[in-house]
Amino acid sequence: MAECIVCNVCEHPQKYENALESKEIYSNVRKFKDEKFTVWRCSNCHSLHSKEDVNLDDYYEHYPLKQHTVNYATRCAYRNRLRLLRKHGLKKEHTIIDIGCGQGVFVLFLQQCGYKAFGYDPYVEKYADKKNLDNLYDIVTSYEAIEHANQPVEFFRQFVRCLRQDGLVVIGTPNADKIDLSDPVEFSMELHQPYHRHILSERALVNLGLNAGLEIVKVYHRFYFDTLYPMVNTRLLKAYVRCAGNYFDAMFEKPRFGLLLTSPQLLFYFFAGYFFPPKGHITVFFRMKPGT
Numbered sequence: 001m002a003e004c005i006v007c008n009v010c011e012h013p014q015k016y017e018n019a020l021e022s023k024e025i026y027s028n029v030r031k032f033k034d035e036k037f038t039v040w041r042c043s044n045c046h047s048l049h050s051k052e053d054v055n056l057d058d059y060y061e062h063y064p065l066k067q068h069t070v071n072y073a074t075r076c077a078y079r080n081r082l083r084l085l086r087k088h089g090l091k092k093e094h095t096i097i098d099i100g101c102g103q104g105v106f107v108l109f110l111q112q113c114g115y116k117a118f119g120y121d122p123y124v125e126k127y128a129d130k131k132n133l134d135n136l137y138d139i140v141t142s143y144e145a146i147e148h149a150n151q152p153v154e155f156f157r158q159f160v161r162c163l164r165q166d167g168l169v170v171i172g173t174p175n176a177d178k179i180d181l182s183d184p185v186e187f188s189m190e191l192h193q194p195y196h197r198h199i200l201s202e203r204a205l206v207n208l209g210l211n212a213g214l215e216i217v218k219v220y221h222r223f224y225f226d227t228l229y230p231m232v233n234t235r236l237l238k239a240y241v242r243c244a245g246n247y248f249d250a251m252f253e254k255p256r257f258g259l260l261l262t263s264p265q266l267l268f269y270f271f272a273g274y275f276f277p278p279k280g281h282i283t284v285f286f287r288m289k290p291g292t
Ligand SMILES: [Zn+2]
Pocket: 007, 008, 009, 010, 011, 012, 013, 014, 042, 043, 044, 045, 046, 047
Protein backbone atom coordinates (compact mmCIF):
# COMPACT_ATOMS: atom_id res chain seq x y z
CA MET A 1 0.00 0.00 0.00
CA ALA A 2 1.12 3.54 -0.71
CA GLU A 3 0.48 6.46 1.60
CA CYS A 4 -2.95 8.07 1.23
CA ILE A 5 -2.55 11.55 -0.23
CA VAL A 6 -5.65 11.57 -2.45
CA CYS A 7 -9.19 10.96 -1.18
CA ASN A 8 -10.32 7.52 -2.37
CA VAL A 9 -14.00 7.75 -1.48
CA CYS A 10 -15.31 10.84 -3.22
CA GLU A 11 -16.44 11.86 -6.65
CA HIS A 12 -14.09 14.85 -6.84
CA PRO A 13 -11.05 13.47 -5.02
CA GLN A 14 -9.06 16.13 -3.21
CA LYS A 15 -5.43 15.94 -2.16
CA TYR A 16 -3.69 15.98 1.20
CA GLU A 17 -1.94 19.22 0.24
CA ASN A 18 -5.36 20.92 0.02
CA ALA A 19 -6.70 19.24 3.16
CA LEU A 20 -9.37 21.08 5.09
CA GLU A 21 -7.40 20.18 8.22
CA SER A 22 -4.84 17.66 9.37
CA LYS A 23 -3.53 16.54 12.74
CA GLU A 24 -0.97 14.16 14.23
CA ILE A 25 -2.92 11.57 16.20
CA TYR A 26 -1.40 9.16 18.72
CA SER A 27 -2.44 5.52 18.63
CA ASN A 28 -4.99 4.63 21.34
CA VAL A 29 -3.70 1.07 21.60
CA ARG A 30 -1.41 0.83 24.63
CA LYS A 31 1.36 -1.05 22.87
CA PHE A 32 1.65 1.66 20.21
CA LYS A 33 0.85 4.68 22.37
CA ASP A 34 4.03 6.56 21.41
CA GLU A 35 3.37 6.31 17.68
CA LYS A 36 1.54 9.07 15.91
CA PHE A 37 -0.13 9.20 12.52
CA THR A 38 -1.31 12.00 10.27
CA VAL A 39 -5.07 12.21 9.83
CA TRP A 40 -6.36 14.64 7.22
CA ARG A 41 -9.77 15.74 6.01
CA CYS A 42 -10.75 15.82 2.33
CA SER A 43 -11.85 19.32 1.38
CA ASN A 44 -14.61 17.97 -0.86
CA CYS A 45 -16.38 15.12 0.97
CA HIS A 46 -15.02 15.82 4.49
CA SER A 47 -13.99 12.21 5.04
CA LEU A 48 -10.89 11.56 7.17
CA HIS A 49 -7.87 9.63 5.94
CA SER A 50 -4.86 8.14 7.70
CA LYS A 51 -1.95 9.30 5.60
CA GLU A 52 1.07 7.11 6.31
CA ASP A 53 1.65 3.74 4.74
CA VAL A 54 1.88 1.25 7.63
CA ASN A 55 2.26 -2.50 7.79
CA LEU A 56 -1.03 -3.29 9.49
CA ASP A 57 -0.10 -6.93 10.10
CA ASP A 58 2.17 -5.78 12.92
CA TYR A 59 -0.61 -3.76 14.50
CA TYR A 60 -3.27 -6.46 14.20
CA GLU A 61 -0.97 -9.04 15.71
CA HIS A 62 -1.38 -7.23 19.03
CA TYR A 63 -4.97 -6.10 18.56
CA PRO A 64 -6.96 -5.98 21.84
CA LEU A 65 -10.22 -6.85 20.03
CA LYS A 66 -8.98 -10.42 19.70
CA GLN A 67 -10.22 -10.86 23.27
CA HIS A 68 -13.79 -9.99 22.27
CA THR A 69 -16.45 -12.40 23.63
CA VAL A 70 -20.20 -12.49 24.21
CA ASN A 71 -20.81 -10.90 27.59
CA TYR A 72 -23.51 -8.85 29.32
CA ALA A 73 -22.61 -5.63 27.50
CA THR A 74 -22.34 -7.14 24.03
CA ARG A 75 -25.62 -9.02 24.52
CA CYS A 76 -27.43 -5.79 25.43
CA ALA A 77 -25.86 -3.91 22.54
CA TYR A 78 -26.53 -6.70 20.04
CA ARG A 79 -30.18 -6.88 21.15
CA ASN A 80 -30.27 -3.28 20.02
CA ARG A 81 -28.76 -4.15 16.64
CA LEU A 82 -31.22 -7.02 16.29
CA ARG A 83 -34.18 -4.80 17.21
CA LEU A 84 -33.34 -2.45 14.32
CA LEU A 85 -32.76 -5.32 11.89
CA ARG A 86 -36.17 -6.76 12.78
CA LYS A 87 -37.79 -3.35 12.49
CA HIS A 88 -36.47 -3.21 8.93
CA GLY A 89 -37.72 -6.67 8.04
CA LEU A 90 -35.35 -9.39 9.33
CA LYS A 91 -37.25 -12.66 9.74
CA LYS A 92 -36.21 -16.09 11.01
CA GLU A 93 -36.29 -17.57 7.49
CA HIS A 94 -33.84 -14.95 6.19
CA THR A 95 -30.12 -15.46 5.75
CA ILE A 96 -27.72 -12.87 7.04
CA ILE A 97 -23.99 -12.38 6.64
CA ASP A 98 -21.82 -10.12 8.78
CA ILE A 99 -18.84 -8.93 6.73
CA GLY A 100 -15.78 -7.89 8.70
CA CYS A 101 -17.21 -9.94 11.57
CA GLY A 102 -14.00 -10.10 13.62
CA GLN A 103 -14.18 -12.94 16.11
CA GLY A 104 -17.77 -13.58 15.01
CA VAL A 105 -19.34 -12.46 18.26
CA PHE A 106 -22.40 -10.94 16.56
CA VAL A 107 -22.73 -13.97 14.26
CA LEU A 108 -22.77 -16.24 17.30
CA PHE A 109 -25.32 -14.02 19.03
CA LEU A 110 -27.64 -14.16 15.99
CA GLN A 111 -27.27 -17.93 15.76
CA GLN A 112 -28.11 -18.25 19.46
CA CYS A 113 -31.26 -16.21 18.75
CA GLY A 114 -32.23 -18.72 16.05
CA TYR A 115 -31.16 -16.81 12.93
CA LYS A 116 -29.34 -18.23 9.93
CA ALA A 117 -26.25 -16.09 10.35
CA PHE A 118 -22.85 -16.34 8.67
CA GLY A 119 -19.66 -14.35 8.90
CA TYR A 120 -16.73 -13.32 6.78
CA ASP A 121 -13.47 -11.79 7.92
CA PRO A 122 -10.24 -12.31 5.98
CA TYR A 123 -8.16 -11.70 9.12
CA VAL A 124 -9.83 -14.33 11.31
CA GLU A 125 -9.09 -17.94 10.36
CA LYS A 126 -12.50 -19.27 11.37
CA TYR A 127 -14.27 -16.82 9.04
CA ALA A 128 -11.69 -16.36 6.29
CA ASP A 129 -13.28 -18.80 3.84
CA LYS A 130 -14.37 -16.75 0.82
CA LYS A 131 -16.92 -19.42 -0.12
CA ASN A 132 -19.47 -17.70 2.13
CA LEU A 133 -19.27 -14.69 -0.20
CA ASP A 134 -20.41 -16.81 -3.16
CA ASN A 135 -23.93 -17.12 -1.73
CA LEU A 136 -26.71 -14.53 -1.80
CA TYR A 137 -28.15 -13.16 1.45
CA ASP A 138 -31.28 -11.29 2.48
CA ILE A 139 -29.28 -9.04 4.77
CA VAL A 140 -25.63 -8.01 4.70
CA THR A 141 -24.34 -6.25 7.80
CA SER A 142 -20.98 -4.69 8.48
CA TYR A 143 -20.32 -2.98 11.80
CA GLU A 144 -17.08 -1.16 12.64
CA ALA A 145 -15.36 -2.62 9.60
CA ILE A 146 -15.40 -0.34 6.56
CA GLU A 147 -13.19 2.20 8.32
CA HIS A 148 -10.52 -0.53 8.60
CA ALA A 149 -10.49 -1.16 4.83
CA ASN A 150 -7.72 0.22 2.65
CA GLN A 151 -10.15 0.48 -0.26
CA PRO A 152 -13.61 1.36 1.09
CA VAL A 153 -15.21 1.46 -2.36
CA GLU A 154 -14.07 -2.08 -3.17
CA PHE A 155 -15.01 -3.21 0.35
CA PHE A 156 -18.52 -1.82 -0.15
CA ARG A 157 -18.93 -3.53 -3.53
CA GLN A 158 -18.64 -6.96 -1.96
CA PHE A 159 -21.72 -6.21 0.18
CA VAL A 160 -23.76 -5.71 -2.97
CA ARG A 161 -22.31 -8.73 -4.78
CA CYS A 162 -23.77 -11.11 -2.19
CA LEU A 163 -27.09 -9.31 -1.74
CA ARG A 164 -30.38 -10.84 -2.79
CA GLN A 165 -32.96 -8.81 -4.73
CA ASP A 166 -34.69 -6.41 -2.28
CA GLY A 167 -32.03 -7.25 0.30
CA LEU A 168 -30.79 -4.89 2.99
CA VAL A 169 -27.27 -3.61 3.55
CA VAL A 170 -26.55 -2.23 7.02
CA ILE A 171 -23.34 -0.31 7.66
CA GLY A 172 -22.27 0.98 11.08
CA THR A 173 -19.15 3.14 11.24
CA PRO A 174 -17.72 6.29 12.81
CA ASN A 175 -19.01 9.49 11.23
CA ALA A 176 -16.26 11.85 10.06
CA ASP A 177 -18.69 14.80 10.15
CA LYS A 178 -18.93 14.57 13.93
CA ILE A 179 -15.26 14.04 14.70
CA ASP A 180 -13.44 17.13 15.90
CA LEU A 181 -9.77 16.70 14.97
CA SER A 182 -8.82 19.43 17.43
CA ASP A 183 -10.02 17.20 20.30
CA PRO A 184 -8.31 13.83 19.67
CA VAL A 185 -8.71 12.79 23.31
CA GLU A 186 -12.51 12.95 23.11
CA PHE A 187 -12.55 11.18 19.73
CA SER A 188 -9.78 8.64 20.30
CA MET A 189 -12.17 5.71 19.84
CA GLU A 190 -13.47 7.04 16.54
CA LEU A 191 -10.03 8.02 15.23
CA HIS A 192 -8.40 4.79 16.49
CA GLN A 193 -5.06 5.13 14.72
CA PRO A 194 -3.58 3.52 12.73
CA TYR A 195 -6.40 0.95 12.36
CA HIS A 196 -9.03 3.31 10.95
CA ARG A 197 -7.69 3.97 7.47
CA HIS A 198 -10.60 6.01 6.05
CA ILE A 199 -13.43 7.41 8.14
CA LEU A 200 -16.32 8.35 5.89
CA SER A 201 -18.49 11.41 6.13
CA GLU A 202 -22.22 10.78 5.95
CA ARG A 203 -22.27 12.14 2.41
CA ALA A 204 -19.41 9.89 1.28
CA LEU A 205 -21.03 6.80 2.83
CA VAL A 206 -24.43 7.54 1.34
CA ASN A 207 -22.82 8.10 -2.07
CA LEU A 208 -21.02 4.74 -1.88
CA GLY A 209 -24.44 3.12 -1.55
CA LEU A 210 -26.12 5.18 -4.25
CA ASN A 211 -23.27 4.53 -6.68
CA ALA A 212 -23.58 0.80 -5.98
CA GLY A 213 -27.26 0.85 -7.02
CA LEU A 214 -28.74 1.00 -3.53
CA GLU A 215 -31.25 3.39 -2.04
CA ILE A 216 -31.36 4.79 1.48
CA VAL A 217 -33.90 3.31 3.85
CA LYS A 218 -32.88 5.05 7.07
CA VAL A 219 -29.91 6.79 8.70
CA TYR A 220 -29.35 6.45 12.47
CA HIS A 221 -26.97 8.72 14.37
CA ARG A 222 -27.25 6.93 17.69
CA PHE A 223 -24.64 4.21 18.29
CA TYR A 224 -26.12 0.72 18.78
CA PHE A 225 -24.17 0.49 22.06
CA ASP A 226 -26.59 3.06 23.51
CA THR A 227 -29.12 1.14 25.57
CA LEU A 228 -31.16 1.79 28.70
CA TYR A 229 -29.58 -1.24 30.40
CA PRO A 230 -27.34 -0.14 33.28
CA MET A 231 -23.71 0.19 32.21
CA VAL A 232 -24.37 -0.31 28.48
CA ASN A 233 -24.22 3.11 26.88
CA THR A 234 -21.69 4.99 24.82
CA ARG A 235 -21.33 7.96 27.15
CA LEU A 236 -20.23 5.72 30.02
CA LEU A 237 -17.97 3.69 27.74
CA LYS A 238 -16.17 6.79 26.52
CA ALA A 239 -15.88 8.32 29.99
CA TYR A 240 -14.68 5.02 31.48
CA VAL A 241 -12.05 4.45 28.79
CA ARG A 242 -10.86 8.01 29.29
CA CYS A 243 -10.51 7.51 33.08
CA ALA A 244 -8.58 4.29 32.40
CA GLY A 245 -5.91 6.13 30.39
CA ASN A 246 -7.89 6.49 27.14
CA TYR A 247 -6.66 3.22 25.68
CA PHE A 248 -8.84 1.06 23.46
CA ASP A 249 -7.47 -1.93 25.42
CA ALA A 250 -9.55 -0.93 28.47
CA MET A 251 -12.75 -2.14 26.78
CA PHE A 252 -11.46 -5.72 26.60
CA GLU A 253 -9.68 -5.92 29.92
CA LYS A 254 -11.12 -6.88 33.30
CA PRO A 255 -13.58 -4.12 34.31
CA ARG A 256 -12.09 -1.76 36.89
CA PHE A 257 -15.00 -1.39 39.26
CA GLY A 258 -12.82 0.68 41.61
CA LEU A 259 -12.75 3.43 38.98
CA LEU A 260 -16.53 3.33 38.71
CA LEU A 261 -17.16 3.41 42.44
CA THR A 262 -14.89 6.37 43.06
CA SER A 263 -16.10 8.57 40.22
CA PRO A 264 -19.46 10.34 40.67
CA GLN A 265 -19.44 11.08 36.94
CA LEU A 266 -19.01 7.44 35.94
CA LEU A 267 -21.65 6.33 38.45
CA PHE A 268 -24.08 8.87 37.03
CA TYR A 269 -23.44 7.71 33.47
CA PHE A 270 -23.69 4.08 34.60
CA PHE A 271 -27.45 4.62 34.91
CA ALA A 272 -28.18 7.74 32.88
CA GLY A 273 -25.60 7.82 30.09
CA TYR A 274 -28.23 6.87 27.52
CA PHE A 275 -29.66 10.37 27.83
CA PHE A 276 -26.33 11.96 26.90
CA PRO A 277 -25.51 10.23 23.63
CA PRO A 278 -22.17 11.23 22.08
CA LYS A 279 -22.25 11.93 18.38
CA GLY A 280 -19.57 10.32 16.28
CA HIS A 281 -21.23 7.30 14.81
CA ILE A 282 -23.61 6.48 12.00
CA THR A 283 -25.59 3.43 10.90
CA VAL A 284 -27.12 3.45 7.42
CA PHE A 285 -29.73 1.00 6.17
CA PHE A 286 -29.64 0.64 2.38
CA ARG A 287 -31.90 -1.43 0.16
CA MET A 288 -31.30 -2.67 -3.34
CA LYS A 289 -33.40 -0.66 -5.76
CA PRO A 290 -36.14 -2.75 -7.34
CA GLY A 291 -35.11 -3.98 -10.77
CA THR A 292 -31.37 -3.52 -10.15
ZN1 LIG B 1 -13.21 13.16 -0.46
